[in-house]
Amino acid sequence: MVRICMITLFLLATQLHWSFTHGSSDAVREAYIVYLGEAPQSKASATELHHNLLSSVVRDDHIAQQSRIYSYTKSFSAFAANLLPQEVQRLKENENVVSVFPSKMRKLHTTRSWDFLGMPQSVKRNHQIESNIIVGVVDTGVYIDAPSFNDKGLGPPPSKWKGTCQVKGNFSGCNNKVIGARFYNYGFKIPNPSPLDEDGHGSHTSSTIAGSSIAGASLYGLAKGTARGGVPSARIAVYKVCWEFGCSDIDILAALDDAINDGVDLLSLSLGGDSSSYFENPIAVGAFHAMKKGILTTCSAGNDGPSYYTVENTAPWILTVGATGMDRQFRTLVEVGNGIKTSGFSINTFSPNKRMYPLTTAAKAVNGSIPRNQNPWLCDEGSLDANKVKGKIVLCKEDLTQDYIKDIGGLGAIISASQQSDVGSTFVIPVAFIDTNISNKIEKYVNLTRAPRAVIYKSTTVRNAATPFVASFSSRGPNPISSTILKPDIVAPGIDILAAYSKLASVTAEPEDNRFGVYNIISGTSMSCPHVAGAAAYVKSFHPNWSPSAIKSALMTTASELKIKDVETGLAYGAGQIDPVRAVDPGLIYDVSTSDYIRFLCNEGYTGTALQLFTNAPTNCSSVPDIGGLDALNYPSMYLELNDTSYSVSGIFHRTVTNVGSPKSIYKAIVKAPAVLKVTVVPNQLSFSHLNEKKSFTVVIKGPPLDNVTSLSASLEWNDTKHRVKSPIQLFWAV
Incomplete structure (x- = not known):
């Protein structure tokens, strides 16, 4: 089973159905x-x-x-x-x-990661302000007995905190690290509900943001090091909305209603689902009201990549996060009796007790009674003969049902995969995914050998130089709701992240798994989202009065470029990978006012009374001033969607930046663009005389008709020799 969060909880239904009716014998409420x-x-x-x-x-x-x-x-x-x-x-x-x-059901979308992002333990901190920051985490609850949630050295909760701690069931209560804990089960009835994390997901995300520093953390010796959050002194407030069957919109909205009122400074949601309108999405609705109260909301982009139009949580007032890989990978060595050795993908915590074990293939161990249309190589339920598998490692192709292999006595599995994954997974037995060419040689060895043997070793850590790269599972744009906003906004580590876990859930979440611990290694945009939430909290600790859009802009315009770029990833990484330390001093920011959002919503077609109620302001779109550009939002990125390759490329972006760097400074525009595009910035130099001064500029894009083109990337950088304020420019042909 692949353990990629945000897809671990599958939807049993898209809506909640109720048994009582009224007014019609066949109408169901x-x-x-x-x-x-x-x-x-x-x-x-x-x-x-x-x-x-x-x-x-x-x-x-x-x-x-x-x-x-x-x-x-x-x-x-x-x-x-x-x-x-x-x-x-x-x-x-x-x-x-x-x-x-x-009301729909939404789904759930580290020792090394913060060092990889340039935040060592010795990084400069504003401890007093950091300890006053409260991060609200809407997830599966918290396992407060995990070491990451100890409150050593922390004083009482900040005086602004108005939340509560629901002590119920086996949940023992809060402390000065986890200062609040609530649970919500209005969407469906849960027996004996409490804020206790029985899944591990919520503990993992919470500790990535603000977990205490714990030396010697590991998963059975893997990824050993110091586990810590991005802001170890900050406080955590957990809001449990996700249960065994998913996360109900009713509960998500209730949690956001409470969190905003409780006094949180930031919100993190590693969950999501499809939506056709911002007014019909509880996360977008809650995040809008949070933004109006000065609270930034970060959300995961989803795990449905690499296909186009799969990104979720796309409201412009949300900071949407995709996933990247780090410079650390876990590889699992496989060796067979004739000397073949290969490095496979998996996270295998099991160490072999013997030099070699008997080896067979799914084809040789096939159950003779299976239907003809069932592929025995998949090693799924009922396909194999237990007598031929017991005590052996099995060579399968593409996939396996791991608990089935274990139940019939198999000792491990070697999986032939036509495409190698960039993410490892944990299993209830030793497993390794290997290259098809190597597996073909192993299959030949088994067929020609009287007593074939093999061994799967415990995983080891290897260095990956090609980083950062976008994870294959990370959801891509274009934005399915707004054709003028590039999403995701940014990316952060989301592959093989070690963080806190719950002892109430096994390592794989499988009932056959008897490994339980307070740390686990998981992958998904669920893991990248809390990295950005932690980075946002870090920036806020130096700029407590900055608006959500200012913090968002600082993180986006200081992000690092990815080493691997192509058409497939161009709509996956937004502004690039977060650089929290650089974001503290971004130089310039793209701030967004409420009037900007009103103009944006008018351009998106939201009108009338509904828009007025949503924005809580007299709103008449016909009276909203039109700045005459392609878009109506002062966004840190620029996105142009085209519908016909036979027409010339033409687009205009209007932007305004605010000086938060040096009081007196001169920024010059640096444009990088493909030769087929002409990108002009007017003016191409901005002179500032004091802090918080604003300057406006226009970006004009021109180009000839471009056949056989799907996507093009460019960038604009404002540079004063000290600061590099970079905005991605993305073009996409939706044909």
Whole structure:
């Protein structure tokens, strides 16, 4: 089983269905979220409004009370209820309602990583301010007994903290590191719920952001070193919304409602799902209200790469994070009896007890009674003869069902893979994925040898010089919702990350696995997202008054270029890999105001009362000034989507930068672009006389018709000899 978070919890359903009906014998009530915009001044008035709205469409007070699931009243106004189709339609027609959307199920999308990002333990820190930062993590809860969550040396929670710690079940309570813990199960009923992390995912992400420094951490000796978060002195508030079956929109929105009100400084969500509108996505809705309160939200981009249009969490007020590899890989040596040796991909914690073990192939061990259309080489349920597998290593092709191999007595598996992965996985038995050409030689050896033998060694760490590179699983753009915003925004390490875990979950999460520990190695954009959240918290510790967009801009414009670039990855890495230390002093920032977001939403087609309720401001798109450019948002990246290669390339971007570097400075524009493109910056020099001074400029892109082109990349860098303020320019032909 491949352990890539954000795909470990599969959806059993896309909506929550409810058993009671009203008004029709065959109509089933389904869970919907009714979003009303900004929260009223009092909780009582919000609750009354929710009840009145629901009663007006249900038209039966008893049924209305039964159907309401939850009211959101702290940071915004909304309610969740079980509704019939006609009730949904009537609510959509109500002028006080922004949107009505079905509650979907979302899915969950280190010792070395912070050193790799240029943040050694000795990095300069603002400890007093850092310890006042509270990061809200919306995930699977926390295993507070893990060493990463000890509160040694930390004082009481910051005075601004208004949250709570729900001590229930086996959850023993909070401390001065994990200062808050809540759980939410309004979306579906969970027996004996508590904030306790029974999956490990939430503990892993939380500790990556702000885990305490713990020497000697490892997974059974692998990745041994000091495990720590990006901001080890910061505080953690956990909001458990993800359970065995996924993460309900109802619970996600409730957690964000609480977190914003509790006093968190940043939010991190390593989960997501498809959405067609910002008004119909609980993460986008919650993040918008968080942004208005000065809270930056970081989210994982998804694990559906390398296909186009797979990126999730694409709202421009969210910092969307893709995954990269580090300069460390885990490789597993395989040796067979005739001397063949090969290095395979996996994370194997098992050490062999013998020099060699008996070896067979799936073809030789096939169960004679399996259907003809079943491929025995896949080593899946029922395909093999237990008598021919017991006590042996099995050579399979492309895949295997690991618990099946173990159940029938197999000692390990060598998997022939036509494409080598860039990510290792843990298994309940020794496993290694090897190159097809080598596996063919091993198969020939088995067929020609009376007693073939092999051994799979414990994994070792090797250096990978070709870093950073985009992980193959990391979701790519273009942005499926907005054709003017490049997503993901940035990338960070997400492959083979060691961090805290829960002793209530085995290493592989398989019931047959008897390995339990407080650390684990996992891969996914779930792991890259907390790296960026930690970096954002680090920047905030030096600039506590910076806006979310300022911190976002600082991280994006100081990011490092990737070594490996091609068409496939051009829409995967955004601005590049985070450089937290450089981001503390970015020189210039692209700030975004509320009016910028209003202009953007108008350009996206959001109009009328719904937009006014969403932004909590008198909004008439016809009166919003048009700056006359391609886009309406002062974004740190520039994206031009074209629909026909037979037309000439033409685009204009308008941007404004704010000086946060040297009071008196002169920045010169440096453009890198393919020869087929002409990129002009007007003016090409910006002179500043004081801090916080703003300067505007225009970027004009021209080019001839370009046949057989899918994507082109360019960049603009503002340079004052001390600062390099870089923005990616991405062109994509959506044909």
